[in-house]
Amino acid sequence: MKAVVCHDTKLEVTDVPAPEPGRGHLLLDVHHCGICGSDLHARVHADDMADAAAASGYDGFMRAGDSVVFGHEFCGEVVDRGPRTSKEIKTGTRVVAMPILRTGGAVHTTGLSVHAPGAYAEQVVVQAALAMPVPNGLPSDKAALTEPMAVGLHAVRRGQVKKGQVAVVIGCGPIGLAVISLLKASGVRTVIASDFSPGRRALAAQCGADVVVNPATDSPYDAADARGKYVTAAGLFDLAVDSMTKLRAVPLLPWWTAMETAQKLGALPEGPVIFECVGVPGIIDQVIASAPISSRVVVVGVCMGSDAIRPAIAINKEIDLRFVLGYLPTEFREALHLMADGKVDPTPLMTGTVGLAGVEAAFSALGDPEKHAKILVDPRSDTTAI
Structure with a gap:
């Protein structure tokens, strides 16, 4: 299949083996995948990011010399499943998924590890337990912004x-x-x-x-x-003096009782x-x-x-x-449903879409804040220019 591979800061569209879902996995045809700031960082700072991840207890983050398929903000359609994988989510269902994959006896970050190729590709493997159906007909490009x-x-x-x-x-x-x-x-x-x-x-x-x-x-x-x-300590000091003066002028109520009550009520x-x-x-x-x-x-x-x-x-x-880092599964689901219910509109973030051949140009374009915020990758598209 076609995928965009990053190796030693270079991005190249190339043929890679089609992914095979293992136990507990779903295979998706990718509809859209967002280009994340983490991808921009990883392209040029992979070793620094890997060192930071290792210091935090994860040693599977990509290194500059690795060949990695980026892409962890994605939406796709289920086309296959691994052996002994739940059939709760049916083939043909559009899903988003948290970008974490258990494979080879360990858990890895999808799109930022050589062990879990990402969604700048025609297909991607996801953890079935972390996949969530797209509700209410939410378009795939918007659903890709769940992450x-x-x-x-x-x-x-x-x-x-x-x-x-x-x-x-x-x-x-x-x-x-x-x-x-x-x-x-x-x-x-x-x-x-x-x-x-x-x-x-x-x-x-x-x-x-x-x-x-x-x-x-x-x-x-x-x-x-x-x-x-x-903004300043002086302003707070003035408030303290004024407040104490007023509190001490209140008869029959000790000033400390009034202040403690105000504190409990969140009035400070x-x-x-x-x-x-x-x-x-x-x-x-x-x-x-x-x-x-x-x-x-x-x-x-x-x-x-x-x-x-x-x-x-x-x-x-x-x-x-x-x-802060990442999110909880409940927050991932809630973000998806907030968009699907029309309570959050991701449209302002979506400033362009390219095919796989346009990813390198998109990385360059994202360096100009006047033109772009979030560029999406559509592996089915032939668009190369932004």
């Missing part, structure tokens, strides 16, 4: 954003746009989006961002401050939840230095280089710093 939308949903859940809190999204690439979409689908009333690119700011607005900021001229944190958040000041979706060195420290007091920072962007932060600033502001 990045699940990443966005998981980030939102990890952020524990309340509907009345302000959420700030730094970086409006595909994952930032997914986070914006899922914040709004979760009922968060105020979402501030920040990106240097006019094109991506326009996409952020289409995804539902309430305030869109160019950080070259305006601060997203000033926008948060305008909504009652305290809290900063916004900030989603860092850029993933380049220096951004986390920049966010910490600029963020309002008591902010929660959720790191979604994948930084491949070494980085440094100034802990004293985070300590002085009581910044809550969290990192």
Whole structure:
């Protein structure tokens, strides 16, 4: 079959053996597969990513010298199954699947390991237990975005954003746009989006961002401050003095009782939840230095280089710093159904489609944020230009 193989940073359409499903596997004819930022990173930083994965306990990630078929955001049609595999999902069913495959006695990441070839190909093997039928006639190109939308949903859940809190999204690439979409689908009333690119700011607005900021001229944190958040320690100190003065003036009620009650009711000041979706060195420290007091920072962007932060600033502001990876099976399913039910529209992310022969050009095109967010691969298409 035809597939796009990456070897030593080079992408080439070539003939590879057709995959054979093993026990517990389904074989899919690929309809669409998204090009992910992880694919762009893996093409040039495979060894760094493999080292990071190995330090985390997984040693099957691709190396630069491996020949790997990328593609882990996909939708396809079931055409075969391996021996002793459940027939719960019938042949002819369109499915999406979490990109994890048990093969050769181990579990590997589909599309990022030589042991689990991905969906920049005519066919791909998936784990039957992780496959989910596409509901409500959702088109295959939109269904292929289940994986990045699940990443966005998981980030939102990890952020524990309340509907009345302000959420700030730094970086409006595909994952930032997914986070914006899922914040709004979760009922968060105020979402501030920040990106240097006019094109991506326009996409952020289409995804539902309430305030869109160019950080070259305006601060997203000033926008948060305008909504009652305290950017500086001085603002919080003023609030503390004013509050204590008022509480001590209340007769018959000890001030500490009133404050403890307010704390239990969530009435004390809290900063916004900030989603860092850029993933380049220096951004986390920049966010910490600029963020309002008591902010929660959720790191979604994948930084491949070494980085440094100034802990004293985070300590002085009581910044809550969290990192996220992937999603739960329930979140993967929920992301799929949110799209199928019309509650999340991935259309703004979808800026182009190519066939296998157009993948290399698509990788280059994705370097221009003014033109593209998410390019999809359709193995049945002859399109080569974006």
